[in-house]
Amino acid sequence: MMNWRDVGNVPYDRWQRAIAAVNGPAGLQSPAAYDAALPHTALCLAMLRVESQYGTAFFRNRPQNRNPLNLRPPDGDGYLAFASWVAGVHAWRNRLTSATYKGGIYARTVTLDDLVAVYAPKSDDNDPVAYADMIRDLWRSWGVLERSAEMIDAPLLVSLIPGFNRNRPGAKLNTNDARWTIVQHTTGNTNPNAGALMHRDFVHAGGGPDRVSFHFVVDDRWIVQLLPVDEIGWHAGDGCNDRGGDVGCFDSVGIELCVNAGADWARAKDHLARLYAMLAVGDMRIVGMRPGWFSLDRVTTHRAVSDDNKYCPTQLLNEGSLPIIIAQARQYAGLVPEATYAKPIVYPWLDTDAASEGKNRVIGRTPVFYLPQTYVAIRETPRRQATGANQKVIGPPIEEGERFAADYVYRSGGRTFVLTRWGTRVEAAALLPKVQIGRTGTISVRRTKDGDPEIARRGAA
Incomplete structure (x- = not known):
């Protein structure tokens, strides 16, 4: 069942015509009254019809109260009185949207039936089921669409x-x-x-x-x-x-x-x-x-x-x-086309059996150091080709918190990269443990964020 808050609004001309058709109060027809009901004008207009025939017919309440939605005091009998019809509508909206009114009695409602059971309870000689059905019938007659999960969430x-x-x-x-x-x-x-x-x-x-x-x-x-x-x-x-x-x-x-x-x-x-x-x-x-x-x-x-x-x-x-x-x-x-990715550049020695030999390697003139570890990404980071003019993206990014195993690291352009088993490079700065290769080929590994002692060794191609 849908949330009553998602029903939204009727056009202002619908609001004005409905009230004018029964010679309802001019103040209730006004744009100010419509604005006072935002963003729930469809609900408000329907409840105005059920509660007071758009401000023209009252049972126990009096027209002089300018209270077309029959609001009662929070802790007493009778009906509230307002200085204007607009103020009466505004009070209705504030009550229904309050997180604290009577301990959040309206905030806890979800469906229209939930809301009506609180607003017009059986204990006040109401028929909540018939009341809610009347509102739905009005919505259908006005062409109000109940927002489905497929609709764009927009005000x-x-x-x-x-x-x-x-x-x-x-x-x-x-x-x-x-x-x-x-x-x-x-x-x-x-x-x-x-x-x-x-x-x-x-x-x-x-x-x-x-x-x-x-x-x-x-x-x-x-x-x-x-x-x-x-x-x-x-x-x-x-x-x-x-x-x-x-x-x-x-x-x-x-x-x-x-x-x-x-x-x-x-x-x-x-x-x-x-x-x-x-x-x-x-x-x-x-x-x-x-x-x-x-x-x-x-x-x-x-x-x-x-x-x-x-x-x-x-x-x-x-x-x-x-x-x-x-x-x-x-x-x-939902119109984003499926991503197309470049192909990875695969090296035979990335195979885990070959990597187990523990040898350092070379890509072109770049030394690649054997350093088998399991890494975890500390932020989302792209997977790119290990070499090539543009280091094209070859797959979806590694998500924050994702773990993977890799056997090699190398330095390029002053930065350190991890070479994954699927032939892509990932910037080491986005991973734990932290790996950094110095200009001389010294590799330092920091295993936690908070500064465990570094483990250093020298690699050679």
């Missing part, structure tokens, strides 16, 4: 620009192309408050004099969807007047990455990678999604598609980090 918030806004043209993207393009931007606004929710409010209010609109805005807290991904947005600066040639407008989705001061930049980029992964796998939580229409090979920049060669996304271009973000997205999406 997606769907808050579409209203359909009557002039910055939501409503025209569809081209469907005659093999894939849609992903056009990456950065917001350029370093104001500390200029996060994803502020930019959401900006485009919801019309997008300024240029009537700007884009499909997603991402920061260190949220991935906010603002347009269905099968509709055009005005974000690319390529005119949006040539369906056959304006790739940025008619063939792409636009993503803005926030650069507000004080935010966690690494986390924001990680959220961007998760969004790319969601697009690549066809995550149906995204409105307008068409599985198979997005490819991580078609991520480009505003600069690449704009008529004026605008230098955007500035920070990502300066860092050169966009390829790294795309690579991380491939990891999240």
Whole structure:
């Protein structure tokens, strides 16, 4: 069974329409009330329906309390009263997400049934089973998807620009192309408050004099969807007047990455990678999604598609980090191809029977010393060819804590390497015991991290 915390959010327009349809309080319809329920707006909206018909029908509670979720005092009867409908929703969220409320009574819940059994117990003349079923029925009617283990873990918030806004043209993207393009931007606004929710409010209010609109805005807290991904947005600066040639407008989705001061930049980029992964796998939580229409090979920049060669996304271009973000997205999406490795260079004397002769060897002009030991890796370290111009990687890395036996060591470029029985070299500095070969061929072995006496001997080729 899924965790109720993973259900996520309904779009704001769904929230507003549901409450407005029954003439619910304006304060409860407001964006502020919706924001107060984040990141559990789907659960909150359903419970508003069950508890009070979206703030319009109360049994023992009174409308004057502005308590549409029928919250009771922690240690008494009756119902709490709030100064506003928003405050009532905020108190609901704080109670359900508190780790300490009544000894963690909500923190211990996992499934929706667990939660409802605490929130609406039988002891209060409730039917928890029917209550939970009503919530599930509402979720199904709203198209809320319960997140499965296969879905990308991402803080997606769907808050579409209203359909009557002039910055939501409503025209569809081209469907005659093999894939849609992903056009990456950065917001350029370093104001500390200029996060994803502020930019959401900006485009919801019309997008300024240029009537700007884009499909997603991402920061260190949220991935906010603002347009269905099968509709055009005005974000690319390529005119949006040539369906056959304006790739940025008619063939792409636009993503803005926030650069507000004080935010966690690494986390924001990680959220961007998760969004790319969601697009690549066809995550149906995204409105307008068409599985198979997005490819991580078609991520480009505003600069690449704009008529004026605008230098955007500035920070990502300066860092050169966009390829790294795309690579991380491939990891999240499970699209990393199986690694291909070079072949090891095998020497006959690496055979354990030959090695048992105890002879030192030579590779080219490099002395190789016989020193049989069992090693343990103290950090992840690659396996590379023992010789060759590039010392190519020939297999997956040795993991931290992994043990292996090897018979030979050698010095190259001022560093000491262990030559494994499968024909690869591993840097000795990543292993215990510590082995070091000096310029004169003196080998020292330190068997522990904390400084056992060194054992030294001289080797000769």
